[in-house]
Amino acid sequence: MSTSTLDGVGHGAPGTSYLNAKSGLMSWLFTIDHKRIGVMYLVTVLSFFLVGGLLALGIRTELLTPAGDVFSAAVYNKLFTLHGAIMVFLVLVPAIPATLGNFLLPLQLGTIDVAFPKLNLLSFHIYLLGAFFLVFTLVTGGVDTGWTFYTPYSSTSADGNVVAALTGAFILGFSSILTGLNFIVTVHKMRAPGVTWLRMPLFVWAIYATSVIQVLATPVIAITLFLLIFEKIVGIGIFDPALGGDPVLFQHFFWFYSHPVVYVMVLPAFGVMSETITVHSRKHIFGYTAIAASSIAIAAVGFIIWGHHMFVSGQSELSGTVFSLLTFAVAIPTAIKLCSWIATLYRGSIQWNSPMLYSLGFLWIFAIGGLTGLFLATLSTDVHFHDTYFVVAHFHYVMMGGVLFALIAGMHHWWPKITGRMFNDKIGRINWVLAFVGYNLTFFPQFVAGSQGMPRRYHQYLPEFQMWNQLSTLGSYLFGLSLFIILAYLLHSIFKGVKAPSNPWGAASLEWQTKSPPVEHNFEADVICTYGPYDYDAHRAAQS
Amino acid sequence: MSTAAGADHGHAHPWYQAHHFKNMEQQNASNKFGMWLFLVQELLFFAGLFMAYASMRYFYPGTWLEAAEQLDKVMGAINTVVLLTSSLTMALGVRAAQLGQNKQVAAWMVATIAGAYGFLIIKYFEYSHKIHVGLLPGKWFGFDELKTTATNAPQIFFSVYFMMTGVHGLHVVIGIGVIFWILFRALRDEFGPENYAAVENVGLYWHLVDLIWIFLFPLLYLVR
Numbered sequence: 170m171s172t173s174t175l176d177g178v179g180h181g182a183p184g185t186s187y188l189n190a191k192s193g194l195m196s197w198l199f200t201i202d203h204k205r206i207g208v209m210y211l212v213t214v215l216s217f218f219l220v221g222g223l224l225a226l227g228i229r230t231e232l233l234t235p236a237g238d239v240f241s242a243a244v245y246n247k248l249f250t251l252h253g254a255i256m257v258f259l260v261l262v263p264a265i266p267a268t269l270g271n272f273l274l275p276l277q278l279g280t281i282d283v284a285f286p287k288l289n290l291l292s293f294h295i296y297l298l299g300a301f302f303l304v305f306t307l308v309t310g311g312v313d314t315g316w317t318f319y320t321p322y323s324s325t326s327a328d329g330n331v332v333a334a335l336t337g338a339f340i341l342g343f344s345s346i347l348t349g350l351n352f353i354v355t356v357h358k359m360r361a362p363g364v365t366w367l368r369m370p371l372f373v374w375a376i377y378a379t380s381v382i383q384v385l386a387t388p389v390i391a392i393t394l395f396l397l398i399f400e401k402i403v404g405i406g407i408f409d410p411a412l413g414g415d416p417v418l419f420q421h422f423f424w425f426y427s428h429p430v431v432y433v434m435v436l437p438a439f440g441v442m443s444e445t446i447t448v449h450s451r452k453h454i455f456g457y458t459a460i461a462a463s464s465i466a467i468a469a470v471g472f473i474i475w476g477h478h479m480f481v482s483g484q485s486e487l488s489g490t491v492f493s494l495l496t497f498a499v500a501i502p503t504a505i506k507l508c509s510w511i512a513t514l515y516r517g518s519i520q521w522n523s524p525m526l527y528s529l530g531f532l533w534i535f536a537i538g539g540l541t542g543l544f545l546a547t548l549s550t551d552v553h554f555h556d557t558y559f560v561v562a563h564f565h566y567v568m569m570g571g572v573l574f575a576l577i578a579g580m581h582h583w584w585p586k587i588t589g590r591m592f593n594d595k596i597g598r599i600n601w602v603l604a605f606v607g608y609n610l611t612f613f614p615q616f617v618a619g620s621q622g623m624p625r626r627y628h629q630y631l632p633e634f635q636m637w638n639q640l641s642t643l644g645s646y647l648f649g650l651s652l653f654i655i656l657a658y659l660l661h662s663i664f665k666g667v668k669a670p671s672n673p674w675g676a677a678s679l680e681w682q683t684k685s686p687p688v689e690h691n692f693e694a695d696v697i698c699t700y701g702p703y704d705y706d707a708h709r710a711a712q713s
Numbered sequence: 714m715s716t717a718a719g720a721d722h723g724h725a726h727p728w729y730q731a732h733h734f735k736n737m738e739q740q741n742a743s744n745k746f747g748m749w750l751f752l753v754q755e756l757l758f759f760a761g762l763f764m765a766y767a768s769m770r771y772f773y774p775g776t777w778l779e780a781a782e783q784l785d786k787v788m789g790a791i792n793t794v795v796l797l798t799s800s801l802t803m804a805l806g807v808r809a810a811q812l813g814q815n816k817q818v819a820a821w822m823v824a825t826i827a828g829a830y831g832f833l834i835i836k837y838f839e840y841s842h843k844i845h846v847g848l849l850p851g852k853w854f855g856f857d858e859l860k861t862t863a864t865n866a867p868q869i870f871f872s873v874y875f876m877m878t879g880v881h882g883l884h885v886v887i888g889i890g891v892i893f894w895i896l897f898r899a900l901r902d903e904f905g906p907e908n909y910a911a912v913e914n915v916g917l918y919w920h921l922v923d924l925i926w927i928f929l930f931p932l933l934y935l936v937r
Contacts (some may be wrong), residue, residue: 282733336900350750358743388754392761396876404851405872406865407765413865418768422761593833 174341186686201286206270217259229642242628246313253316265437276680278618279361279696284354296344302337319409342391349383351416368703374439378464390426396610432471438575449525450517456509464503496546523597540567542547559619589686590666604651610644677708729908748914773866779872789934799828800923810909818899
């Protein structure tokens with residue numbers, strides 16, 4: 170890209186970036202710069218990931234032996250509940266859209282900021298308020314209902330602070346809605362000249378589909394939690410069967426949000442894959458339109474398959490059959506994506522660096538997670554697998570493994586852009602082996618134990634499951650260690666890393682056509698886009 | 714990629730245009746689109762309440778009708794008229810803003826706020842009566858005449874009634890807040906043919922609040 174700036178209209182002195190344009194804590198906490206907001210989200214989300222992760226290690230440590238010897242049963246119930254609630258509401262939902270999404274969306278569209286910068290800051294502050302309530306729950310006795318808050322557990326549980334946890338999740342929903350709303354408007358109205366719909370990076374398409382789900386699904390969980398709070402305080406009798414309510418209605422409400430929300434988690438991960446795989450194999454993405462359309466298809470079909478969480482909850486056989494069939498349908502757009510990425514790799518010039526390795530790890534993990542989903546979508550096998558560790562392993566493979574490997578791939582890929590520094594790729598590559606082995610060792614044995622009948626959420630288990638549990642616990646320690654190593658070398662790079670060039674990977678999308686880190690207003694001059702985000706030939710021609 | 718020189722950065726835009734928008738057209742279109750998305754979100758939020766209403770009425774059809782008889786149809790009807798009128802004054806306010814007649818905007822906002830307060834006052838009398846006789850949600854329910862039924866259905870009806878009208882009432886209160894904001898801006902003579910999106914958006918919100926009441930009134934008061 171040739172950048173020309175008229176004298177006196179550029180932003181700031183040479184060498185200034187969004188990181189040092191202003192200083193002081195307040196310049197961060199009350200910034201309306203989408204890049205700073207993205208960085209703040211990243212720091213906060215990763216901090217809560219640490220909390221949720223430590224809770225998970227507590228669970229795994231308890232499960233080293235069949236007897237309940239480390240924690241009491243009551244504490245164990247709180248451990249998995251808080252682990253789930255923190256990981257879902259505070260980590261996975263905002264994990265990619267609010268962090269990388271915030272940072273990248275305006276950059277990839279060639280614009281100055283999101284459509285509503287102040288609303289963006291408000292979303293972050295609402296997120297902090299909701300997080301405060303969950304932390305408050307954690308320190309005032311926890312909560313033992315499971316993250317799903319099923320009635321009547323939640324409406325009758327006297328153990329811990331259920332109302333505070335519900336209030337936290339309720340508030341967090343609005344942060345998610347406002348972020349989604351902001352991003353949809355940004356995609357529609359803020360694109361730079363030349364950034365047509367079919368010239369948007371696939372990450373943007375993924376974030377767009379995600380945002381649609383956030384706006385349409387989240388209000389339903391908000392009203393559900395709102396009603397549940399009143400069920401708890403006043404006994405309104407809508408969900409509690411003892412008062413004449415319908416607990417299955419709660420499950421319908423809950424999964425009407427909570428199934429689509431797994432796509433809020435994983436669609437942005439797909440978006441990251443569509444960027445890292447093409448850039449690091451130096452090849453135009455295969456099936457651009459199909460990948461973009463499949464994001465929208467997943468978002469659409471994702472809304473009508475929630476009933477597969479309730480095959481054994483007493484819904485009718487007809488509903489079960491229809492939900493099963495529709496669930497299989499969602500495998501189609503997902504497979505289109507996976508196949509397109511593999512076709513992109515085919516005869517590409519694959520760079521064996523950290524972003525690529527984590528992307529390949531994602532493909533492996535997501536393929537396993539996705540295919541085991543089909544076992545659970547089948548009515549007959551689901552009756553056997555329901556509420557076993559098979560389900561736990563499945564959703565960790567898709568939600569946690571899928572999202573985390575993509576987030577780590579994305580963090581490596583965009584690290585030079587965000588921080589202006591290069592990380593140590595050699596340590597990254599070696600550590601990837603530890604992460605990949607540790608991850609699979611943690612969760613693969615759970616498929617086996619689950620298929621043999623080990624139930625989820627149990628404090629103690631039968632001795633025949635001990636080997637699988639010990640393998641899993643060993644894996645979780647290795648995986649935890651690998652994540653600390655990533656944290657260490659990334660933090661090290663901020664202080665000691667080599668300064669990053671503006672486009673270290675030779676990418677063609679717009680965010681790489683400005684400085685690393687970008688200036689406060691993203692681009693030094695107005696952007697006019699003349700070729701697509703994966704058109705490497707046109708990009709090279711424009712460079713020379 | 715080619716880039717043109719940053720001609721737009723010369724700050725030659727009107728005071729009401731935010732820096733990150735290229736022109737007023739983009740700003741107005743974004744604001745309007747954002748508001749419509751917000752209204753979609755509102756609809757889904759209320760959808761949960763309507764779904765709870767539908768399920769509970771399906772479970773308890775008989776007592777549902779019996780309990781609904783306890784609501785004051787006259788007060789409900791008056792409130793419907795009050796709220797519809799306030800929607801009219803709001804629409805007239807938007808028209809005045811488009812024409813840049815800020816004094817009229819202010820007058821119409823005062824009328825709309827009066828309607829909103831009127832609605833809340835009538836609702837206050839309805840609520841006080843219900844509280845007085847014990848027609849309350851859940852465990853607070855104490856209306857002996859209906860309590861004899863074998864099920865909890867009357868309690869549930871009043872739970873649904875207070876949840877739906879309560880959440881709606883909260884929206885009315887928030888509406889009063891944002892209409893006051895428009896009123897103060899009109900008094901500062903801010904609106905004009907290019908700069909009326911705020912009035913229009915508050916108007917859209919107010920019409921939605923009105924629209925939801927149009928559904929609540931027959932579902933709760935007029936069921937047969």
